[in-house]
Amino acid sequence: MKFVDEAFIDVAAGDGGNGCVSFRHEKYKEFGGPNGGDGGRGGHVWALADPNLNTLVDYRYSRRHEAGRGEHGMGSDMFGAMGGDIVLKMPVGTIITDAETGEVLYELLQPGEKIMIAKGGDGGFGNMRFKSSINRAPRQKTPGWPGEKKNLKLELKVLADVGLLGMPNAGKSTLIASISNARPKIADYPFTTLHPNLGVVRVGPEQSFVVADVPGLIEGAAEGAGLGHQFLRHLQRTRLLLHLVDFAPFDGVDPVAQAKAIVGELKKYDQSLYDKPRWLVLNKLDMVPEDEREARVKDFVKRMRYKGPVFEISALTRQGCEELVRAVYEHVHARQVAEQPPSGPVDPRFAEAGGGDGA
Structure with a gap:
């Protein structure tokens, strides 16, 4: 396997779905009221430290990584489904840096460590959220929030004693x-x-x-x-x-x-x-x-x-x-x-709570 210890990637979390404007329409329900649901949250992008990997070669040839967007809200009080998250597996010891500013954002130092590197956008509100005592038939809704988009530099520093x-x-x-x-x-x-x-x-x-x-x-x-x-x-x-x-x-x-x-x-x-x-x-x-x-x-x-x-x-x-x-x-x-961090003094309240013979 080719050893690659540096790569550049673009990640995009999913946008949130839009809220829905809808009203309840049923026979004998003259004033059914609003029932437009919220949009679903966009998918997150996660980084996972995988101890079985020792190179960033997967990201040398696959640069763009996008999570799913949230579905739009629907009538009958139905909220949109959340967008699917994606998990990017990286070697332990990977440093994730903002490619534009050079700021170090995250470090994967422990096997199995999982970090959110791009947050999905929240879903928009449907019109059922705007119902009030003075606004019985709201027609307002809000669009979903955009997900985070980042240009990242991945740099591997192997962990060795x-x-x-x-x-x-x-x-x-x-x-x-x-x-x-x-x-x-x-x-x-x-x-x-x-x-x-x-x-x-x-x-x-x-x-x-x-x-x-x-x-x-x-x-x-x-x-x-x-x-x-x-x-x-x-x-x-x-x-x-x-x-x-x-x-x-x-x-x-x-x-x-x-x-x-x-x-x-x-x-x-x-x-x-x-x-x-x-x-x-x-x-x-x-x-x-x-x-x-x-x-x-x-x-x-x-x-x-x-x-x-x-x-x-x-x-x-x-x-x-x-x-x-x-x-x-x-x-x-x-x-x-x-x-190793020193163990601090034990709080006497917890010491008392944990003591006793179990009677």
Whole structure:
């Protein structure tokens, strides 16, 4: 399936039906009175967060979405039927923005979350609504109200606990395949990954986290070079970034220079993304002679002037991956607990009402 993380759509809720002017006509009922019903409400447009979707491709080729209009009122006190609602299923993590003003209107952050993005118009009043003691035969009615119409921009930011970033061929796809259920394309050439991959890493029973692999960054990505800049937005909601470094590049490029280039692009793109917790993961240690590893790692960290956690792994042989996964889970779990809203003090009235032995 083609990965699409941005789309523009037009939505139109249904117009309300018009009210009706009608009078009761029956034999022996000389003054039957007004019986014109109200028009029906127009249909709403809803957005539904569907956890089974991971792309906005459906909205790339289907732009216009209209709900049904309400039926007009009728005689014999009959109200018009409501217009049919429509539900637009979108991936979890979709941001809905006004395409004209750029204002963020809604965010779908929870699976199953349902939000009304365009309200249907109310139905008009029939003449039975205008009957009074001094107006026994009203001929007034009102038209239905128009439904809301909006031009919207849909932008997908995948929801993941951990994001992988690094140069092309740093081993991100190999790592996500080694530690999770994701099966991305892996090859020995750059830019193998063309769209983000999500994988669930299971640490134990009911212990897991979600990791996202985005296409590799290159120098100049913040200005639009390469592919990775198109997907950096998917790292903005992560709790932790793992910066993978190819510690044994086949072209002889200095790993420190590559790592510093990635950090620089991150800062240029978004300061808040740069400020996220970021761990250094030195990959492909199996390609470095054992007697040289310790010295080269110390030299790398010293030249990077890096003071955070450093992990030495080989995604191919899974060396060091278990320790990395366990540390990542503990960090993510601690952040999840810290982000939970504190439980406020219990109102004594409710405490009393809920107490007792049920007698």
